[in-house]
Amino acid sequence: MFKKIQRRFSHAQTLAIGHFLVILIGALLLMLPISSRSGTSTDFLSSLFTSTSATCVTGLVVVDTGTHWNFFGQLVIITLIQIGGLGFVTMGVLFSMFLNKKISLRTRGLLQDSLNVDKVGGVIRLVKKALMGTLIIESIGAVLLMFRFIPEFGLQTGLWMSIFHSISAFCNAGFDILGSFFGAYSSLETYAGDVLINMVIMSLIVIGGIGFIVWADLLEHKWHFRKYRLHTKIVLVTTFILIFGGAFLFYLFEKDAILAGRPIHEQILCCLFSSVTARTAGFNSVDFGVVRQSSALLMCVLMYIGGSPGSTAGGIKTTTVAVLFSSWFNSVRGHHDCNLFKRQVSKDTVRESSNVLIMTMTLALVSIMTICAIQDLNMLDVAFEVFSGLGTVGMTTGITRDLVPVSRVIIILMMYLGRIGSMSFAYSFFEKKSVPAVQNPVEKVMVG
Template identity: 40%
Template sequence: MHISIARKIKLSPVRILSIGFALLIFLGAILLTFPISSADGTWTPFLDCLFTSTSATCITGLVTLDTGSHWNYFGKTVILFLIQVSGLGFMSFATLFALILGKKITLRERLIMQEAMNTFDLQGLVKLAKYILIFTFSVEGIGALFLSTQFIPEFGFAKGIYYSIWHSISAFCNAGFDLFGETSNKFISIVGWQRNPVVVMTLGVLIAVGGLGFSVWADIYNYKNMKSLSLHSKIVITITLFLIFGGAAIIYIIEHNNPATIGNMSLVDKFTNSLFAAVTPRTAGMNSIPTAEMMPTSRFFTMVLMFIGGSPGSTAGGIKTSTLGIIIMAIICTVKGKEDTEIYKRRISKDLVLKAFTIATIGLLVVASATMILTVTERKMGFSLEFLLYEATSAFATVGLTLGVTPFLSSLGKVLIILCMYVGRVGPLTIALSLSKNKKKSSIRYPEDKILVG
């Protein structure tokens, strides 16, 4: 009897991941609700705490309450813990504690780790988890060291060290949270540091490193020649470099004469801020120039960058760079009349191509549906369609950039954005698989027929 019940309640790896993220979100929300977390020692509305916890756990950065001014150090540390656990993946943390306690990692736990880390096979997962932890803490430590050279003179030793560690973790995990907001000047992100190249470039490098993916960095570490890199790493590196430097060039061209953004800056500051503006939508959420003051073309281009996001197995969100690479090459090969999708003289399976198109399509549907609903729930505030589309894209891609909509969301709007962030972090395909029933592959194949397309 007990055995049969145990079998019935067994969950698939995708369902465990979905439930795990949800539990972490609710735990964080409960802690943030208590007066011990707020700066003024009062209770914080649960919906705002749920929103903040979801944003931190889904490493997004959208907030209804200014992080720097509303929360005390306990609340800020809770948020940082959620960012770090989610950025690494709670299965990596679970593995760390299991290894410390001397416990063995079971096959079932390895399957969950495989799903969480988005890897190809089960071999070497524990070793990869150790590598992820060492690599993450090392990069975050170096980032904090660079930031401390600027923050300690500004805030003093203790606060400077705390701010350096806090923002290094937030940037590497692509979270987009910051502590620079004040009661009189909220939601300013790192605009106050836009003319400090050390801060801007350090945060930019941390975001790019975190968004590249742990498996790619393992490949780079073991690099001998181009042939030694996996196809996955080649695609990710190619798309990432194109988006960062191509994106920076486009933003510079559009914004270089805009006095509200980079128009009045020096050439060096224009370069660093353009580069940062191309890096942060993928998917960090910090901004060194006011997003609402950018030209409409730049705002639309930023939405495109947000939707693409970072790379699989990284701390970033979006549909991912490899998904974009597969879709582009599938289209090119189809136009050329090729039967197979080919990248770097390798053939991509039709199942993988179909999966890439599925992820992108579900993402577009989620963003479009969320935008449409926001036009109804937020109609009293009078936000334009562009502003609401920007908000929905930012939430789904777990970016955290906003045009000023988030603090003024209605209760229904907050719930909708929470759902978008959750779907975007766990993954639209993972959500769909977790909700579907596990069925055996059908042995029945129906007759093939034709439909006119195009």
């Protein structure tokens, strides 16, 4: 079936259809009575919302994962998260390698698009490293979490808690199953001051969010920053600035509000965790329903930027922001080229970055206006929800359960488009055409 889809559709169409089929299968499984704790069927829209959120590694939920779904339902969700995090194409290739089947050139090209790598050569080797790295990192994360969860919840429950949250964090999904113990939708608020939980979850989020290409570069060149590819340099520097810059601003905005009265180590953890999780992870150690508007707006910006290309994260990506900012900075200085780390970024890359910015911002604004027109909700809360869905983050101010069916469908579309990429979705409708031999005359237009 997978090969038939490949032959009939373009790469962009295959990715879009593949994700849709995975979401649909997940929704049908979650609708079954054996998936819920009550033993009754879950309505289709709630199941579809949950399946989309899991496959698109978002974390937004309309029913609490820990209290509504039983072990089978949670197993379906974590499977969808793993498939969504690594990409269904990668999982398909893994299955083919397991059966010792030859990987076709077309499948390699599809992997190239799925992982956002610049060449087909070496893509299978990259996939093997990514799968092995994922297994090792998620296993280490689970083992470290066991030191906290097993003494607290017992061997069986603690083991499942550790595995579930390690996969969810590494894949930047933000799903948690702690609601049955600490109250529905509580996420990691109970562990706001726990150094072990915070450091493990943050590390998993960051490692999963920098991308497989960066992993390969770091493994090859170790600590020699000068030898890194331009892509790796941009990702690492931008990630560092966003994490610590976001944490510093969050502290300034909330030091006399939600952080007031907390021990200093807990304040530091809350600031760092909030900055990291906003970059498409979705966990929360503080209640974002009561933060100041300045903090909510900061989170919207971080959610919109997201992680890095070829990773488990969403958003418009760190490299997009870095390229656009560099292009603007060089332009105001009178330079016509976009330069980063003594390298020139191609004009095609700058144009692609601009397209991504315009496309995603248009989708976000239209969605915000539509939901606000349908429901009488606070505009910043709606914007928070939309950017959370589009950036595949999963953070919320608490309005997810209050959304009417039409609004929920809009958020489902935002999560779907945020995962496959708005430009990839657009490309699935239009064939790329070669530059025509005869072009229209050029005329200057005044802007700005």
